[in-house]
Amino acid sequence: xxxxxxxxxxxxxxxxxxxxxxxxxxxxxxxxxxxxxxxxxxxxxxxxxxxxxxxxxxxxxxxxxxxxxxxxxxxxxxxxxxxxxxxxxxxxxxxxxxxxxxxxxxxxxxxxxxxxxxxxxxxxxxxxxxxxxxxxxxxxxxxxxxxxxxxxxxxxxxxxxxxxxxxxxxxxxxxxxxxxxxxxxxxxxxxxxxxxxxxxxxxxxxxxxxxxxxxxxxxxxxxxxxxxxxxxxxxxxxxxxxxxxxxxxxxxxxxxxxxxxxxxxxxxxxxxxxxxxxxxxxxxxxxxxxxxxxxxxxxxxxxxxxxxxxxxxxxxxxxxxxxxxxxx
Amino acid sequence: xxxxxxxxxxxxxxxxxxxxxxxxxxxxxxxxxxxxxxxxxxxxxxxxxxxxxxxxxxxxxxxxxxxxxxxxxxxxxxxxxxxxxxxxxxxxxxxxxxxxxxxxxxxxxxxxxxxxxxxxxxxxxxxxxxxxxxxxxxxxxxxxxxxxxxxxxxxxxxxxxxxxxxxxxxxxxxxxxxxxxxxxxxxxxxxxxxxxxxxxxxxxxxxxxxxxxxxxxxxxxxxxxxxxxxxxxxxxxxxxxxxxxxxxxxxxxxxxxxxxxxxxxxxxxxxxxxxxxxxxxxxxxxxxxxxxxxxxxxxxxxxxxxxxxxxxxxxxxxxxx
Numbered sequence: 343x344x345x346x347x348x349x350x351x352x353x354x355x356x357x358x359x360x361x362x363x364x365x366x367x368x369x370x371x372x373x374x375x376x377x378x379x380x381x382x383x384x385x386x387x388x389x390x391x392x393x394x395x396x397x398x399x400x401x402x403x404x405x406x407x408x409x410x411x412x413x414x415x416x417x418x419x420x421x422x423x424x425x426x427x428x429x430x431x432x433x434x435x436x437x438x439x440x441x442x443x444x445x446x447x448x449x450x451x452x453x454x455x456x457x458x459x460x461x462x463x464x465x466x467x468x469x470x471x472x473x474x475x476x477x478x479x480x481x482x483x484x485x486x487x488x489x490x491x492x493x494x495x496x497x498x499x500x501x502x503x504x505x506x507x508x509x510x511x512x513x514x515x516x517x518x519x520x521x522x523x524x525x526x527x528x529x530x531x532x533x534x535x536x537x538x539x540x541x542x543x544x545x546x547x548x549x550x551x552x553x554x555x556x557x558x559x560x561x562x563x564x565x566x567x568x569x570x571x572x573x574x575x576x577x578x579x580x581x582x583x584x585x586x587x588x589x590x591x592x593x594x595x596x597x598x599x600x601x602x603x604x605x606x607x608x609x610x611x612x613x614x615x616x617x618x619x620x621x622x623x624x625x626x627x628x629x630x631x632x633x634x635x636x637x638x639x640x641x642x643x644x645x646x647x648x649x650x651x652x653x654x655x656x657x658x659x660x661x662x663x664x665x666x667x668x669x670x
Numbered sequence: 671x672x673x674x675x676x677x678x679x680x681x682x683x684x685x686x687x688x689x690x691x692x693x694x695x696x697x698x699x700x701x702x703x704x705x706x707x708x709x710x711x712x713x714x715x716x717x718x719x720x721x722x723x724x725x726x727x728x729x730x731x732x733x734x735x736x737x738x739x740x741x742x743x744x745x746x747x748x749x750x751x752x753x754x755x756x757x758x759x760x761x762x763x764x765x766x767x768x769x770x771x772x773x774x775x776x777x778x779x780x781x782x783x784x785x786x787x788x789x790x791x792x793x794x795x796x797x798x799x800x801x802x803x804x805x806x807x808x809x810x811x812x813x814x815x816x817x818x819x820x821x822x823x824x825x826x827x828x829x830x831x832x833x834x835x836x837x838x839x840x841x842x843x844x845x846x847x848x849x850x851x852x853x854x855x856x857x858x859x860x861x862x863x864x865x866x867x868x869x870x871x872x873x874x875x876x877x878x879x880x881x882x883x884x885x886x887x888x889x890x891x892x893x894x895x896x897x898x899x900x901x902x903x904x905x906x907x908x909x910x911x912x913x914x915x916x917x918x919x920x921x922x923x924x925x926x927x928x929x930x931x932x933x934x935x936x937x938x939x940x941x942x943x944x945x946x947x948x949x950x951x952x953x954x955x956x957x958x959x960x961x962x963x964x965x966x967x968x969x970x971x972x973x974x975x976x977x978x979x980x981x982x983x984x985x986x987x988x989x990x991x
Contacts, residue, residue, distance in 0.1 A: 386859060500946055503946075530884065530947070531925060531928045532720060532924060532925065532928045533720075533946060534928065535942060536944075558930065559932075560930025563930065563931045563932065563936070564931055587935075598858060598859060600862075601859045601861065601862035601863075602887070602932055603862070603865070603890070603891040605886060605887045605929065606914030606915055608911070610866060610869075611862035611866050611891070612862060613859050613860065614859035614862075614863075617827050618857075
């Protein structure tokens, strides 16, 4: 069966200063997402995870260019499409949930207007049917008394409620896939748990696929089926979530896992020395080698290729980690 | 036992809001509503809670940036409210702070050497050469080469800026550093580095920390004791490991249940709280937590439970116990 979304060798570069400075934000990224699956995209700030998502829905900054690669949604390549064609795909087939709900909601429009808009354009609902649909979407994201609250404006809602409204909007066009870019970063822990459970319930009800972009491995552990770890514009490791936590193969993945404090355990934490590299001035060879404890001479000169892990995933490393992770 | 470094008793901060010049109904926000805790020399007390629970107001009260509306803070055995002039300045020297956002807490127009040197000049009479030497020492303490003193903050990443903020907080030989969400804005790998560095500094300098955060795992990692706040009150306080192993208050249990697993097969008791934190303007009667509590009883809505010590060092404010 063909995957729902298939991204192959995607390269998105930011070009500045008249072409003299090129930032390779996404540099040869390939992954695929099946229908109903939850796929995690993990990495630290500036690793290219957000640019990857923005390339898929083509919401890139003017200085960004998709240099090469294919993004196939249900077998149809999105890269050659015009913005007008993309407008009919965004919201209808791919929806996005962004980090800051206050920035994704328009303060001048009522909740009803904003939730109804995708259903109006993409599902051609009008009148009572549209109103009925909005009511149903709001109760699906557990907004109490939806009939009353749909007349409210975003400022009358709490942070958690606003993010749930954004969730309702993402559902409104009936998409096959939702890209959630750090959707819970601004929420409190108990509200975060409510929201993550809500997304799971929506997924169960509609069978939509989710791409979860996050820097939080805890969210990955809770939500995702498969996960890709990004570093300096490349996917350095891709595995099932269990595989990743039990047997991380890339030294960067292992270091990330070792740097999370575990509840009730006072083991010393190991951070990763140094800083993530400047994407316009990458180190030679493997981009991670200056921070890697396992770096060899080869890592400094030759870029590792993407190796298959016996069908279980891929890793980009000349000397993958062999030992099993300590059980957390 | 020696006297604690900081002793807070029944601390209160109520803000009046609403009303106008011509009168009208005024309401009280009970941001901090009668909390007590102590911090010993060389110890870390963690303070966890969700937004709006009064953590940051507590830190402002401890820093003497706000005056409490009730209760007392004693530092080294002396009431902070009574300090004046040179004594108050000395208190500010000994109690320093690291803020959450290292982009807004460092002046973009000052060089690193000036940023870290300014508190030293304000509090001590030292020659410029001595100040420079002290700045160099502090930079080395947080892992920089001394020659970064001539750079500006924009030349550093977020994590490095937070290290500079830590160096500044330590520049006047502080006895207590208030850490207000110092790692929340940083990436995971950098977070671990800063937490380890804070531990190392504490061992070397015997400084105390008041560590405020919403990330339970990080708080429990760095602090010997942890206090949990909800709507202006401390609902539970215990040794951090004890609190993780045996949380008693339903809100603490819910916080632990809501914190994300560190492993996909980690078993968690699922306590999903309904609703959101109510407003501190008009908190619920009785126990503030009762409208969201899964174990609520009739008297929870009537009587506010006092904070009772159940086992050595483990106190909880709940009618269940």
